[in-house]
Amino acid sequence: VYLVITAIALLAALLSEKAKLYARLAQSNKLLERERKNKLTNIAAAVSSVAHEVRQPLMGITASASAARRWLDRVPPDVDRVKQVLTNIEQAGFRANEVLTNVRNLFQDTDHEQQSIDVNNLTVEVLQSLHGELNDHNVKTDVELGSELPHIIGHRVQLQEVILNLLHNAIDAMASVKVDHRALRVRTKSDGDKAVIVEVEDSGHGIEPQRLGSIFEPFVTTKPKGSGLGLAICSRIIERHGGQLTASSDGKNGALFKIVLPVEQTARAG
């Protein structure tokens, strides 16, 4: 009898252990599935963004080529006009290439190790690369860098791309306001030792509050000239760094984009 009881107890213990293992397996399967879905969403967003951005110059190229053929068919052919059209086609080809180069840089970066990043340094670098463009658009730039920001861990090129996109959007947003009203404010600060914050604020006409919810979806929003990747990708990049990209605006007096990057969280690869 004693032996039978021991055997039953042992069996019960084994069964319960097996059930626990199955539960753990199911849980990790669920996590894997979620991760896979996240990846697919990222890929889908990236592919859609690229397709949309490449189709703009492609539209320019195909329409210009059709036009050039028609100018040549005229009697006499309008050669000067054809030359002009060919220059436009050339420019459009380079633009399409620029979009692809940007995407390649982004994906190359994910193959590299993440690194410790000084966000102040990164912000200043991006601002310097845009120095000429800011001048050309008569944008008055006010930069406020927080002191003793903790370093964050992440993908440098990706984060550069996000800040570059926000600055491009800000310049575009101010193109239609008077020259002496074009003010760009860039601020970095820390949220204790938990997170680092980058804010980009423009003095454009703002974003209507009812549109704010959808601007991070692919193509709902403004198109950054040249750089080719929209806010949808920016938002995904920040999310993958465990952070958050948000926008606020009253629809009249400019817009404020805020990047929050946690110090502890390490960005996942890929």
Added chain:
Amino acid sequence: MSEIPLISIVDDDSLAREGICELIDSLGYKGVTFESANHFLQCGQILDTACLITDLQMPGLNGLELQEALRSRGYQTPVIVITGYPNEKHRTRAFANGAVGFLSKPFNEQCLIECLNAAIDLRSSHARSRVAAHHPEITTAKAASRR
């Protein structure tokens, strides 16, 4: 001698906008470009526009909203909607609002020519009914602003 039809092109992307305008000119029409829906709405050339070609995804009013803004102001301008990101929902909405065409970027010139022909036909039939009804456009515009 009949006037050269004016075709307005609204697209926030300069390469697409200028390319399409070039094609319009080469087809023997007069193309004029606008970088946003608001620029077009404020240009004072809506009545002269024989056909409006508008991009769909744009900052500010998008192409479908521009189409609706024109209708609500009483304009009957034929509209061709173009997009680099086509989907069925937008296509249905564009046609429900009376679009003469919905083209994916980059489009083939023959498709554009067919849409433009349809637009010009539609405009002349509007013009014929206007003459018959003694300037109803003015009445329509006023009625729309009263609403």
